[in-house]
Amino acid sequence: MKIYPLGDAAAVVELGAEISEAVHRKVKALSMRLEAQPIPGMIEYVPAFTTVTVFYDPYRVLKEMGAQLSKTGISKGVSPYRKVYNILEQMAADIGDEAESTVRVIEIPVCYGEEFGPDLEFVANHNGLTPEEVIRIHSSAEYLVYMVGFAPGFPYLGGMPEAIAAPRRPSPRLAIPAGSVGIAGKQTGVYPIETPGGWQIIGRTPIALFVPNSNPPTILASGDRICFRPISRQEYMERKEGNR
DSSP states (O other): OEEEESTTSEEEEEOOSSOOHHHHHHHHHHHHHHHHSOOTTEEEEEEOSSEEEEEEOHHHHHHHTTOOEETTEEOTTOOHHHHHHHHHHHHHHTOOOOOOSOOOEEEEEEEESGGGOTTHHHHHHHTTOOHHHHHHHHHHSEEEEEEEOSSTTOEEEEOOOGGGOBOOOSSOEEEEOTTEEEEEBTEEEEOSSOEEEOSEEEEEOSSOSBOTTSSSSBSOOTTOEEEEEEOOHHHHHHHHHHTO
16 A cells, blocks of 8 residues: 655555555445545545555645644644545554445446447447447446546446457547447446547437436446346437437
8 A cells, every 4th residue: 555645635555556446446445435435535546457546625624633724724743644645544443355345236228330339330349349249248247437527427447358459550549429339448337428439339328327416427437347238229218319
């Protein structure tokens, strides 16, 4: 474990050196502790593949911990970061890699190919497979949401079979429709909003992963497990219409 500053108002807790489910469980465990017992002055925490970054208000850190402050600001010799460091070190010291008692498994319906998956044929040819085999392999795996980022609600997933891995496009598209399911290297993911992107698009889901007016606005969270279920174009259109 390592803890280091990120600017003058954030600290990074590094819980491992490689992307793995064991490290992810530590990231999730520390996140849960911060959620249940926020450190004094904490603004937010951001979990990633191997780290948890804690953003804080330096003045509030000292004020809430009873530090003596002068009228002009922080007293000489007092370090907000050191106080945050000490708390995070204690919180993370006994973090194990135990799994959570309850894990959400979320099914995401996907209409593969045709106009919804213009790159399905490329992924199949690249791996010496048929489009039907790519669909079967992609939808037979269970994926772990390591973190959410890049765009609101975009899940970074682990667990995609290497048999359907494919390189990014030589040049990104200017607009990828919301709900598009793509592959880039050994990863797969779902675009929650329309955005530029260079992933190979193999299908699309009618489910909205990002709903700004909801709380929380994203339906997926770090630690969730998801499965993709193939659906017909008709079911896609019916479910899409029902979401309006």
